Amino acid sequence: MEGRGPRSAAVLGSGEPTEAAALQARPLPLTAATTLLSALISASGVSGLVDAVGGDVSSRLNLSRASGGHGKPSCLPVSAVATYMSRYLPYELSTGDVVLTAFCNHGIEIMMAVLATPGANVLLPRPGYPLYEARAALSGLKFQHYDLLPENGWEVDIQGVKTLANENTIAMVIINPNNPSGAVYSSPHLAKIAETARELGIMVISDEVYEHFVFGSKPFVPMGVFGEIAPVVTLGGISKRWMVPGWKLCWIAMTDPKGVLRKKKIFESIIVYRGISVDPAAIVQIKLDMSCFCGIDDDIDFCCKLAKEESVVISPGSGLEMKNWLRISMVVDPPLLEDGLERVKSFCLRHVKPIMNQASFS
Numbered sequence: 001m002e003g004r005g006p007r008s009a010a011v012l013g014s015g016e017p018t019e020a021a022a023l024q025a026r027p028l029p030l031t032a033a034t035t036l037l038s039a040l041i042s043a044s045g046v047s048g049l050v051d052a053v054g055g056d057v058s059s060r061l062n063l064s065r066a067s068g069g070h071g072k073p074s075c076l077p078v079s080a081v082a083t084y085m086s087r088y089l090p091y092e093l094s095t096g097d098v099v100l101t102a103f104c105n106h107g108i109e110i111m112m113a114v115l116a117t118p119g120a121n122v123l124l125p126r127p128g129y130p131l132y133e134a135r136a137a138l139s140g141l142k143f144q145h146y147d148l149l150p151e152n153g154w155e156v157d158i159q160g161v162k163t164l165a166n167e168n169t170i171a172m173v174i175i176n177p178n179n180p181s182g183a184v185y186s187s188p189h190l191a192k193i194a195e196t197a198r199e200l201g202i203m204v205i206s207d208e209v210y211e212h213f214v215f216g217s218k219p220f221v222p223m224g225v226f227g228e229i230a231p232v233v234t235l236g237g238i239s240k241r242w243m244v245p246g247w248k249l250c251w252i253a254m255t256d257p258k259g260v261l262r263k264k265k266i267f268e269s270i271i272v273y274r275g276i277s278v279d280p281a282a283i284v285q286i287k288l289d290m291s292c293f294c295g296i297d298d299d300i301d302f303c304c305k306l307a308k309e310e311s312v313v314i315s316p317g318s319g320l321e322m323k324n325w326l327r328i329s330m331v332v333d334p335p336l337l338e339d340g341l342e343r344v345k346s347f348c349l350r351h352v353k354p355i356m357n358q359a360s361f362s
Contacts (some may be wrong), residue, residue, distance in 0.1 A: 010340030012315045012328050038158040052286045081251050083235070088222050091257045099270055103248035104209045109135050110252065111205055114269040115170055117143035122205075123164055124171040125156070129179050129207070146172070154183035158196055172202060177210040177220060184214050187221045194226035202232045203261065209250070210240050224255025231260040285317070287325045293351050299324045305351075310343040 010188045078100060082093040101107045112135040117124060121142035124132050128145075136143045144164045147157040161172060174193060185193075197204050206223035214220050223232050237250030250271060254261050261267050287297055295301050299316040303326070306312050317325030328344075330337065 003332060004097060004150075007311055008345060009311045009313060012332060012337065012340045012344075024275075073256045077249065078251075081236075081253070085222070085224070085236070085253055085255070087256065089224050089227075092228070092251060093255070097254040099252045099274060101252060101274070104207070104235055104237045104250045105131055105238075107250055107252045108132060108207075108305065109181070110270055111171075111233065111235070112136045112141050113139045114266065114273050115139075117170075119168045120148050120170050121166075121168050122201075123161060125173060125175060125178075127180055128173070129175060132173055142168075148178070148181060148183070150181075153355075154178055154181035155185065155189050156193055158192055161196055162200065165202065169200065169202055171205050172197060173205045173207065174223065176223065177205040177214055179207075179210065184218045184220055186218070190221055190223055191226055191229070193223070194229035195233075197230035201257055203233065203266070205233050205235065205236045206255075209237050211236060213240055222255070224253070227255045227257050231258070233266075243323055284328045284330060285322075286326045286328065290292040290324055290328060292353055293348075294353055299326060302326070306344065306347050310347050312340050312343045312347070314344070 021192070039342060069355045078095045078098050081100075082095050085098075101110065108131055112122075112132065112281055113210065117137035118137075121144060124134060124136070124143050125144050127148060133143060142272075146160045146164055148154040149157050157172065165172075172193075174185070176190070177183065178185075204223055206359055208220075208222060211222065212220045222234065224234050226232070232255040234253040234255045235250070236253065237248070239245055239247045239250075252272035256262075256269055288302060290296065290298065290348050293302075296305065303314055303316045306314065315327040315329075317323060320327075328341075332340075
């Protein structure tokens with residue numbers, strides 16, 4: 001790595017946090033953690049969550065970090081989400097129906113990417129959350145806007161959706177409770193949306209990050225209640241629901257009891273696209289698809305060339321009998337981590353083949 005210019009080396013392969021100034025041990029504020037965990041436990045009925053991360057929260061979090069996150073507790077958030085969501089649905093979700101994401105925007109990124117097949121388009125609400133447009137555009141996914149009708153309480157213009165949809169339309173996005181209008185859709189209106197989706201042969205992506213965050217007498221109803229009518233993917237998270245900004249545990253859930261999305265390989269594509277293991281917590285493990293790269297033989301070759309070209313040091317998985325995996329430590333100062341990951345991104349963009357995403361709904 002010598003003589004590579006003024007940039008310092010970004011060492012992202014070490015799991016030792018003591019050298020990172022921003023990660024020195026501090027007292028853990030337990031009030032918010034205890035409140036949130038109690039709410040999750042109460043809502044989901046997952047008593048096992050208490051044993052995993054309840055009670056002495058501080059010592060268990062410290063133990064998890066010290067041990068590298070090994071063991072079974074990491075699966076409990078998925079179980080808690082599945083059980084929590086099932087309380088509001090006419091069918092049961094399993095842990096196999098839920099994928100955790102870093103934040104809800106991550107879920108949007110994943111969904112727009114896996115649906116980005118040649119010529120495909122999605123229908124987005126207007127007004128709506130602009131990240132859907134940005135992520136669709138970045139993924140090469142075409143999009144059209146249907147209107148929300150202010151004179152009808154910002155409900156979906158059902159006839160407008162039918163007019164816009166064509167043979168290449170694969171999904172429509174709804175946001176309920178709505179951002180930015182604040183509308184909360186009634187059960188009859190959601191049923192109409194599901195019937196329209198079935199008629200058009202498309203799926204519904206229901207952004208429910210503000211679920212139950214409602215006032216007045218109008219209750220929140222999950223779109224997944226109508227998953228028997230049309231396949232639904234639900235996006236949710238804890239930061240809005242429990243008013244804990246910055247707690248970015250979110251999820252993508254297959255609220256699709258007929259299994260249409262599995263048959264169409266949508267769920268499989270979500271898993272492949274995400275491609276990151278969240279266990280252990282201090283290490284990100286990434287599976288390399290070597291068929292996507294030009295001139296790189298395996299994980300060791302990837303790491304050697306990355307160090308030579310970008311002065312970034314990460315660990316190849318082959319040393320741990322994990323051929324074609326990468327291990328990136330998160331226990332470094334955030335500015336160094338961000339800079340290092342940007343360099344990894346630049347390296348990948350230089351060496352990747354021009355391939356098309358093969359996920360398809362139709």
